Amino acid sequence: MSGFFEYIGEMAENAIRVTGEIFLMLYQSVVWMFVPPFKLRNLFKQMEFVGVKSMFVVLLTGSFTGMVLALQSYNALKRFGAESLVGPTVALSMARELGPVLTGLMVTGRAGSAMATELGTMRVTEQIDALYTMAVNPIKYLVVPRIIAGILMLPVLTVIADFIGVAGGYFISVHVLNINPGVYIGRTIDFVKVEDIFDGLIKSFFFGLILSLVACYQGFYTKGGAEGVGRAATKSVVMASVLILIADYFLTSMMLK
Amino acid sequence: MIKITDLKKSFNSKKVLDGVNLDIEQGKITVIIGRSGEGKSVLIKHIIGLLKPDGGSISLDDEDITAMDEKELNNVRKRFGMLFQSAALFDSMTVAENVGFPLKEHTDMDEDKIMEIVKDKLKRVGLVGVENMMPADLSGGMKKRVGLARAIAMDPEIVLFDEPTTGLDPIMSDSIAHLMLETQKDLKTTYIAITHDIPLTYKIADKIAMLHEGKIIETGTVKEIKASTNPVLMQFVEGRAEGPIKVY
Numbered sequence: 346m347s348g349f350f351e352y353i354g355e356m357a358e359n360a361i362r363v364t365g366e367i368f369l370m371l372y373q374s375v376v377w378m379f380v381p382p383f384k385l386r387n388l389f390k391q392m393e394f395v396g397v398k399s400m401f402v403v404l405l406t407g408s409f410t411g412m413v414l415a416l417q418s419y420n421a422l423k424r425f426g427a428e429s430l431v432g433p434t435v436a437l438s439m440a441r442e443l444g445p446v447l448t449g450l451m452v453t454g455r456a457g458s459a460m461a462t463e464l465g466t467m468r469v470t471e472q473i474d475a476l477y478t479m480a481v482n483p484i485k486y487l488v489v490p491r492i493i494a495g496i497l498m499l500p501v502l503t504v505i506a507d508f509i510g511v512a513g514g515y516f517i518s519v520h521v522l523n524i525n526p527g528v529y530i531g532r533t534i535d536f537v538k539v540e541d542i543f544d545g546l547i548k549s550f551f552f553g554l555i556l557s558l559v560a561c562y563q564g565f566y567t568k569g570g571a572e573g574v575g576r577a578a579t580k581s582v583v584m585a586s587v588l589i590l591i592a593d594y595f596l597t598s599m600m601l602k
Numbered sequence: 603m604i605k606i607t608d609l610k611k612s613f614n615s616k617k618v619l620d621g622v623n624l625d626i627e628q629g630k631i632t633v634i635i636g637r638s639g640e641g642k643s644v645l646i647k648h649i650i651g652l653l654k655p656d657g658g659s660i661s662l663d664d665e666d667i668t669a670m671d672e673k674e675l676n677n678v679r680k681r682f683g684m685l686f687q688s689a690a691l692f693d694s695m696t697v698a699e700n701v702g703f704p705l706k707e708h709t710d711m712d713e714d715k716i717m718e719i720v721k722d723k724l725k726r727v728g729l730v731g732v733e734n735m736m737p738a739d740l741s742g743g744m745k746k747r748v749g750l751a752r753a754i755a756m757d758p759e760i761v762l763f764d765e766p767t768t769g770l771d772p773i774m775s776d777s778i779a780h781l782m783l784e785t786q787k788d789l790k791t792t793y794i795a796i797t798h799d800i801p802l803t804y805k806i807a808d809k810i811a812m813l814h815e816g817k818i819i820e821t822g823t824v825k826e827i828k829a830s831t832n833p834v835l836m837q838f839v840e841g842r843a844e845g846p847i848k849v850y
């Protein structure tokens with residue numbers, strides 16, 4: 346029994362320590378963000394990395410999610426005779442919720458895990474120590490560009506997911522469910538406001554921060570050789586995914602107030 | 603001169619360094635020997651400020667490295683070069699980008715000037731025409747050479763070597779030994795190497811220090827070490843399983 350409480354105590358202690366360390370890394374990154382010189386080349390490389398790594402899965406999940414949303418909302422709305430509202434339902438769900446969340450989760454799985462692996466490898470092969478010895482701060486050199494890339498690229502990828510999702514919904518609605526295209530588009534424009542898209546993009550901004558910060562944290566503090574690198578990648582995916590879903594709830598509840 | 607005084611370091615209550623005292627002379631090659639896991643890497647990482655000790659000090663020209671903040675340390679680190687055990691080349695960069703990295707970060711030189719220096723340093727370590735290769739495509743010995751070229755890119759006053767020959771065959775080890783001697787001789791750089799490679803030690807050392815159970819138990823020239831009657835030292839340099847050092 347005492348073993349159980351010890352276990353709980355250890356978990357709590359760990360959670361507090363990790364939270365502190367993550368916020369410390371965030372603080373250091375923000376400070377270093379404004380210390381010259383600014384090397385844009387590093388940033389562009391990371392933005393490209395996030396974009397290229399994740400584009401394909403974002404397109405795939407975006408389109409199929411839009412398509413399945415059309416089927417489900419048609420099935421539900423038909424019961425109230427409101428089939429004409431399939432368009433706005435798909436668009437609102439994508440823009441406010443599924444676009445940002447699915448993009449966040451997909452980029453976490455692709456780019457986030459790759460970031461953790463890369464930094465973890467650099468840690469266990471002493472490349473991070475080498476940066477220190479060459480008087481180059483690894484937070485500025487490695488972490489800052491990755492975090493900015495995450496923050497900037499997530500909204501971009503989310504817009505793409507929204508767009509392709511709506512297009513998928515349109516395709517199924519018009520060609521499979523035989524909804525009038527004019528009605529579909531007209532209703533969508535009537536009901537969906539710019540604010541809806543904007544709220545989704547604010548979410549994606551936070552998700553980008555969460556996934557890149559968590560990936561950098563797990564990679565940067567990797568211990569224990571190649572095995573440790575694998576562990577860091579797994580931990581970063583689980584931790585970032587859970588945090589994204591939790592953050593999603595709180596952001597949504599604030600936005601809908 | 604570097605003066606290490608009563609340096610102490612523990613990890614999770616495990617004592618690794620237990621009062622290390624050592625003077626390192628300028629312009630000489632000092633080799634610190636000791637068994638694997640004795641804390642040689644921990645010691646060398648303190649010299650360049652990667653680790654903070656629990657007690658004691660390391661003074662470089664009468665300034666205490668262990669008391670410096672990150673900014674002061676970075677100024678001191680520009681006087682150092684370090685070759686890591688695994689070479690620690692950046693795998694995302696070419697050989698030329700690796701060697702030129704400190705120049706690009708800390709000088710205003712243009713690309714052409716940097717490339718000129720990179721080629722010169724690579725030639726010094728016996729490498730020609732490898733500029734555009736990636737670290738993953740290099741052999742272990744070549745990696746160490748590139749690592750050495752990067753360590754001396756900024757013409758440092760002091761170069762640290764963490765096991766420069768571990769994992770290399772005897773012939774490659776010998777060529778690294780020659781390389782260290784040649785690169786050190788020209789500029790009279792201070793070299794500090796840690797190793798358990800006794801033939802290497804005898805080839806290059808001006809001064810040898812043995813680290814055992816957290817302390818420096820013996821120092822001396824090659825001649826003095828060879829003549830030593832300290833049983834722990836003798837067992838180690840002769841590589842015997844029997845003796846005062848227990849093997850588990």
Ligand SMILES: Nc1ncnc2c1ncn2[C@@H]1O[C@H](COP(=O)(O)OP(=O)(O)O)[C@@H](O)[C@H]1O
Nearest residue numbers: 613614618636637638639640641642643644645
């Ligand atoms: N960052 C660290 N955290 C915990 N223990 C460490 C750390 N670095 C080294 N150690 C421990 O210190 C001891 C000495 O390690 P090291 O200096 O690498 O030995 P070596 O003489 O082979 O270079 C080992 O037992 C190692 O596990």
Ligand SMILES: [Mg+2]
Nearest residue numbers: 642643687765
């Ligand atoms: Mg070592």
